[in-house]
Amino acid sequence: MKFPPPEMRDFIGRATMALYFTVCATLKAAATAGEIGNAEWTAPWLIDIGASITALGFMVLVVVTTVARLPPVRTAQGIEPRISALIGCFATITLIAVPRLPIAPKLELIADLVTIVGFCLCIWCLWWLGRSFSILAQARRLVTAGPYQMVRHPLYACEAIVLFGIILRNPTWVTITVGVIVLAFQYRRIVNEEKILRAAFPQYQEYARMVPMLVPRFSTTALIDSGTG
Template sequence: MRDFIGRAVMALYFTVCATLKAGTMIVALRDPNWSWARGISVAADFAALGFLVLIVGTTVARLPPVKTAQGIEPRISALIGCFATVTLIAIPRVQTLPQLELVADLITIIGFTLCIWCLWWLGRSFSITAQARRLVTAGPYQFVRHPLYACEAILLLGIVLRNPIWATVAVAAIVLAFQYRRMVNEEKVLRTAFPEYSAYGQMTPMLIPSISSLSWWR
């Protein structure tokens, strides 16, 4: 019952986010003043919408947890690490160079695209809190143990470059700190739930791919 309630709340939250993002895209598409920069910005919004829709789908269809982290710290770290980026919406935007905005949008597109790739492979094992559902070691997970977090860091870089002020940097630092705690907590749960995770962890880097992990024939 607890997992069902958590799943319903998450699905509702991300559905609302996806709806708002879709509304923003509709407004942007109706604007007759188009440019390359504006087109790339809309593409970034489209990638964000795809990521949100996929989150809703994987949340609704996710498997029941085999093991869940105990205590309050894993839950707090998961909630802050996941939802602290929402506060970036409230930070006033500053005017930046068009070239920097273009680079930021391109990085954002890359970040969201990679996140979609990782989430697609994670599939029904996706969760916000530290839980073990099914061990995934294929796709991007053959290169690093936490590819989704690595790709979210790329996405966060794009957001910071889009609004490069101290408040944005501070929130980004908080997010990264708690995301690291999420990784640590998740690894504890996975090692307990799946004995084979230890061998996988020894062969696969945490965040940055190694030469050996990048080999497709490994």
């Protein structure tokens, strides 16, 4: 069986991702518009709308960065990196189908605030990642500026905050189990990306030595200057 050339595979992947997130963003926009049309103008309602708007903003930015992304200079080989990427990225969406558990208004408020913070941070990270964004473990351009001065994989860390907010909003064994699965596969994505980045960019080794993987050190040590690989 003859596979399409790498350029064609990248185009197909980019088009599929852009279409998928465009549909998701459209549905989210319609739902948010419906909520705004039934405005209550209470603090909890405003925060809930804020969570929806930040989620919509993140999805729109995913579409933009996917369409505009650079061609990969190196891609992880084998089936495991692809399975880990797809499950890590899309398993969270299955939580939409989980029936919601009634929770205390204060917990719901906290969950929405956590989600807003998480999505705002995700937007910040994705903005800096820009044309280097991808779902699969691929190397496009080395980004070490902005949030990438603090940790090597800030987008995954911020997506974990969003996941925590979603679980708080519906704290059932199903959401917790799915959350654990997502985190496990997200970690595999990080491992696979680390291998690709180290192979593609010789300076990544020094960058990794100075910058932690997921948890900032908040030290006064000067970090690597911003740049591209």
